[in-house]
Each structure stands twice: as structure tokens, then as C-alpha cells.
Amino acid sequence: DVKVTQSSRYLVKRTGEKVFLECVQDMDHENMFWYRQDPGLGLRLIYFSYDVKMKEKGDIPEGYSVSREKKERFSLILESASTNQTSMYLCASKGANTEAFFGQGTRLTVV
Amino acid sequence: KQEVTQIPAALSVPEGENLVLNCSFTDSAIYNLQWFRQDPGKGLTSLLLIQSSQREQTSGRLNASLDKSSGRSTLYIAASQPGDSATYLCAVRTNDYKLSFGAGTTVTVRA
DSSP states (O other): OOOEEESOSEEEEOTTOOEEEEEEESSOOSEEEEEEEETTTEEEEEEEEEETTEEEEOSOOTTEEEEEEETTEEEEEESSOOGGGOEEEEEEEEOTTSOEEEOOOEEEEEO | OOOEEEEOSEEEEETTOOEEEEEEESOOOOSEEEEEEEOTTSOEEEEEEEETTOSEEEETTEEEEEETTTTEEEEEESSOOGGGOEEEEEEEEOTTSOEEEOOOEEEEEEO
16 A cells, blocks of 8 residues: 655644654655645645755745655755744655655644 | 636535536646545545546546546546545646646535
8 A cells, every 4th residue: 555654643833943844655756745735725836856855846935945865755844934834734746657645644833 | 837727616415416526727738637535634535547648537436537638627426425525636747747736626425
């Protein structure tokens, strides 16, 4: 059974904290993605990576960075968390021409 | 930029009725189209992937069609059940690895 695993289901962080969201896939996929999902705005792409150490900005990269040191792991970093980054964060992976698979999501609340 | 639209935004049907969900996209130069299901507070579950060269794809009670030239896909769910209640999203992949998502159709199947 294919798996995309996000490190936390729920997180509560304080404003100004540095936050790490981790995602691991076991399908040897080249491509990995971070989205955020907000009511009324749908899924918006933050960053994606098409290879180890390679990354590209998505539609809303401001306030975020990413790291992909190994093929199976893609990390999303909130450099200084703010309340407007309270959201559901979804990680996905896909092969060159395969389905995309999503993790279970991380509900982040910044207080 | 690829724009993906799903109409209607919400749908309520009695159990046993067939469901018809629509997805339209503005740029017909797609690699594939994928349908997902999302339960409240959860990640996305892949339902069907249709490659750009295919006209339809079937899995159990689900059938998805693709008309690339007119920029449309339709997801049919036969003999709906209360367990089919969820939000259904379509996503198209264009030539830059990215997936562009529609806002989703929220389905309620009444027992």
C-alpha cells in the first residue's frame, strides 16, 4: 500500500516560532509538493520539488521555504510563523506520469 | 495559467441516485486529469487518473470521462450510497509538473 506520511496531524505553534512540517513517501517518486488548503480558496501550491535538492516556487511561497535532502523526504519550513499561516497543509508525491498521492494533512494553528 | 472549475459547488441526492460531477479546464494541453475524494479534515484520496490519450477510466461504481478538446471531464458515481458523501476534487497536470485543482463539489447522499 502506497504511503505518504506527514509527521503530525495537529500542531499548535506560537507567533514567531520556526515550524517544520515533514513529509515522507515510500514510492520512490521524483516529484513532491506542499499545498495549503483554506475554506473558499481551495488548494494552493506553496512549493514543489522535482528532484533531490531541486525546488520551485508555487503560487504562494512567501513566508515558506523547503528542503529536500533525500528523495523520500520533503520538508516545509515556516521561518517565522504568523497567524495568517493557520491552515491545513497537505503534502503530495507523484511519479513522472503516475497518480498523485496525498498525506493525511497537518492542521496547523498559529496563536 | 490553467483555471479549473467544478460545478456545482454542492449537491444533495437521495440514496440510490446516480451522481454526475463536472470539471472544466481552460488549457487543453494537459498530460492527465485526476479525480480525488476528500473527507472532512482529512487528506485527499485518489479515485481515478485519466491520461490525456484516454477517453474514460472506470473503477467499480466510478466512471470518469475526458474530452480534452472541449476542456471537460465528468465523474459518474452509480447508485450512490451515504458513504459517498464527501468533497470531490479534480486536478489537471500541465507540462510543468504542477497540478491545478478545482474548488471541489461537496456531495451529500441522503439515506
